[in-house]
Amino acid sequence: MGRIRRGSVVGIVATALPLVAAAVVAAGLFPGAGERLVTLFLINVIAVIGIGVYSGNSGIISFGNVGFMAIGAYASGLLTINPIVQKTALPHLPEWLMGWGMPFLPALLVALVVVALVAVAIGIPVARLGGSSASICTLGFLVIVHVVLIASSDFTRGSQTFFGIPRAVNLWVALPFAILAVATARIYRDSAAGMKLRASREDEIASLAVGVNVRLHRFFAWVLGAILSGAAGVLFAHFIGAFSPKDFYFNMTFMLLAMLILGGITTVSGAVVGAAVIMVIVELLRKLEGGVDLGFLHLPTVFGLTDIGIGLAILLVMYRLQDGLLGVREIDEQVPFLKRLAAGGAKPVAKQASDAVVTEGGALRVENVGKRFSGLVALHDANFDIRPGLVTGLIGPNGAGKSTLINSVSGVVPPSTGRVTIDGTHVGSLPVYRVAVAGLARTFQNIRLFNNLTVLENVTVAASAVAKDRDPVDLAREALAEVGLGDVADQLAGTLSYGAQRRLEIARALALKPRYLLLDEPAAGMNPAETQELMTVLDRIRTKHRLGLLVVEHDLKLIMRLCDVVVVLNKGQQIAMGTPAEIQANPAVIEAYIGRRRSAAPPPQPAIDARQPDLDPQPADKPA
Numbered sequence: 093m094g095r096i097r098r099g100s101v102v103g104i105v106a107t108a109l110p111l112v113a114a115a116v117v118a119a120g121l122f123p124g125a126g127e128r129l130v131t132l133f134l135i136n137v138i139a140v141i142g143i144g145v146y147s148g149n150s151g152i153i154s155f156g157n158v159g160f161m162a163i164g165a166y167a168s169g170l171l172t173i174n175p176i177v178q179k180t181a182l183p184h185l186p187e188w189l190m191g192w193g194m195p196f197l198p199a200l201l202v203a204l205v206v207v208a209l210v211a212v213a214i215g216i217p218v219a220r221l222g223g224s225s226a227s228i229c230t231l232g233f234l235v236i237v238h239v240v241l242i243a244s245s246d247f248t249r250g251s252q253t254f255f256g257i258p259r260a261v262n263l264w265v266a267l268p269f270a271i272l273a274v275a276t277a278r279i280y281r282d283s284a285a286g287m288k289l290r291a292s293r294e295d296e297i298a299s300l301a302v303g304v305n306v307r308l309h310r311f312f313a314w315v316l317g318a319i320l321s322g323a324a325g326v327l328f329a330h331f332i333g334a335f336s337p338k339d340f341y342f343n344m345t346f347m348l349l350a351m352l353i354l355g356g357i358t359t360v361s362g363a364v365v366g367a368a369v370i371m372v373i374v375e376l377l378r379k380l381e382g383g384v385d386l387g388f389l390h391l392p393t394v395f396g397l398t399d400i401g402i403g404l405a406i407l408l409v410m411y412r413l414q415d416g417l418l419g420v421r422e423i424d425e426q427v428p429f430l431k432r433l434a435a436g437g438a439k440p441v442a443k444q445a446s447d448a449v450v451t452e453g454g455a456l457r458v459e460n461v462g463k464r465f466s467g468l469v470a471l472h473d474a475n476f477d478i479r480p481g482l483v484t485g486l487i488g489p490n491g492a493g494k495s496t497l498i499n500s501v502s503g504v505v506p507p508s509t510g511r512v513t514i515d516g517t518h519v520g521s522l523p524v525y526r527v528a529v530a531g532l533a534r535t536f537q538n539i540r541l542f543n544n545l546t547v548l549e550n551v552t553v554a555a556s557a558v559a560k561d562r563d564p565v566d567l568a569r570e571a572l573a574e575v576g577l578g579d580v581a582d583q584l585a586g587t588l589s590y591g592a593q594r595r596l597e598i599a600r601a602l603a604l605k606p607r608y609l610l611l612d613e614p615a616a617g618m619n620p621a622e623t624q625e626l627m628t629v630l631d632r633i634r635t636k637h638r639l640g641l642l643v644v645e646h647d648l649k650l651i652m653r654l655c656d657v658v659v660v661l662n663k664g665q666q667i668a669m670g671t672p673a674e675i676q677a678n679p680a681v682i683e684a685y686i687g688r689r690r691s692a693a694p695p696p697q698p699a700i701d702a703r704q705p706d707l708d709p710q711p712a713d714k715p716a
């Protein structure tokens with residue numbers, strides 16, 4: 093996806109303008125101290141954005157980025173230091189590093205290459221991890237960098253001050269870098285890659301199920317963020333001219349994370365706001381820290397007042413606004429005027445899809461698929477085909493293994509036995525995200541949307557996993573139109589009604605252009621009107637796309653109306669398969685499933701709790 097969206101450009105301008113304004117005001121009205129303060133602010137903005145690119149998009153807090161700042165600072169320091177100063181300050185420096193005395197820009201570039209190489213090496217293990225394991229690794233990295241810097245005293249003067257670095261950075265040098273950082277981070281955030289990573293932040297399992305290679309995107313963001321952090325470190329080094337390893341340690345990490353979290357970790361504009369607010373707090377408190385004498389009021393010196401102040405500010409903001417000052421949306425997605433500007437170029441819904449995948453023949457084969465959870469056989473030897481153009485119903489009492497079957501077939505929970513083939517291709521060996529691209533899409537019993545992404549983004553993530561010659565956004569809009577959600581494309585998914593969320597999950601699956609679509613209780617928790625709407629959508633999908641549909645459903649009337657074939661599970665065993673009429677007459681099925689309720693006129697709606705969780709981490713369904 094080569095081109096930059098209009099919304100991104102509006103966002104970059106809206107985020108960068110305050111930076112320019114701050115620089116102009118400082119230079120015009122407060123030369124000297126004010127200029128220095130704003131320069132530091134701009135460098136902080138870059139540093140915060142560096143963390144945000146990885147942490148904001150992946151949802152994994154990084155404590156390690158200040159380590160990259162340190163590497164950048166020391167690397168470019170070594171390259172630019174005045175050779176005469178170098179002789180006295182670093183007498184044991186190896187020959188090849190001596191006397192370079194490089195200008196600032198080339199040194200910056202070399203330093204960034206060094207940072208990138210380290211980031212790649214560290215990123216390989218870090219990107220495999222999620223959540224707090226990844227966070228703790230980044231913390232380990234920070235500690236290692238710190239210790240290595242102190243230990244390598246021939247290069248760094250150990251814990252002593254490293255000095256003599258040319259002060260090449262002032263307000264007007266920092267400003268373009270800050271703007272560049274804003275633009276880079278924003279373009280990445282809005283790109284398909286950034287959107288995929290944000291999707292994985294919202295729900296990793298669902299993102300895998302729509303074809304997101306989570307590790308790859310974590311890795312990419314990690315390296316990109318490291319480079320931005322490295323740049324911030326280089327600028328910082330050439331701004332202050334002298335520093336020591338402790339300048340790049342916990343204090344700075346705490347301050348930068350405070351800025352990021354206070355402003356809103358997921359947005360670029362939040363990083364700028366957070367940096368500004370924390371710097372104002374720090375400046376005010378620093379003045380108070382040394383004690384105040386206002387004649388009538390005498391405040392003593394308070395040690396650590398600044399850190400306490402930052403901590404309190406975070407507590408207060410988080411208490412009221414858990415997503416930070418700006419929340420989860422960029423400034424241009426919130427301010428009406430900017431919203432209109434950004435929407436100016438948006439196209440209306442493109443023509444209806446005519447490129448539906450029509451495959452005759454072929455099948456999704458489920459052969460002897462079984463799943464055992466430490467002793468419990470949740471599923472034993474399921475055997476059936478799902479054929480394009482047909483709707484297969486999957487029924488069975490609660491706990492029969494229906495969700496386990498869908499999870500096993502789609503690779504989300506790898507089966508213990510058996511094999512699954514899609515049109516002859518064995519999918520058991522594929523990573524989960526590749527199964528989605530291979531033609532198998534699914535929804536979850538408990539809705540798993542990317543709540544803090546827009547409706548359109550939810551679907552675009554899936555579309556961009558398969559779109560080759562078409563704009564994934566167009567594909568996404570078509571899929572939304574198909575389930576009747578075209579009008580709410582710009583809302584956050586988490587704000588939709590229950591029925592609409594279910595349909596959105598179907599649209600997201602459809603955007604993968606699957607040949608087989610597995611729906612786990614799509615009507616669960618819906619009211620009759622919502623169920624009716626869903627039926628219309630399913631009818632349309634089945635006739636138009638000739639998908640092979642598998643539907644888990646408890647409403648037997650609905651199953652009998654919709655399905656061509658019905659598979660029945662009971663206690664993990666596949667006890668029957670046949671046409672709806674055959675199933676209704678099958679004694680084993682009647683015994684296991686319908687029997688006890690035969691006497692009561694309408695057999696459906698058995699005492700089944702449709703809201704049972706199907707995968708661990710997600711809470712139970714929300715009510716409508």
Ligand code: ADP
Pocket residue numbers: 465468469470488489490491492493494495496497704705706707708
């Ligand atoms: P259904 O969808 O038909 O209601 P499930 O497939 O969710 O049934 O569950 C089948 C059986 O497997 C149940 O006994 C359930 O408790 C068990 N089960 C499902 N998921 C897990 C899991 N992750 N760990 C252990 N047991 C599980």
Ligand code: MG
Pocket residue numbers: 494495496537706
């Ligand atoms: Mg289930």
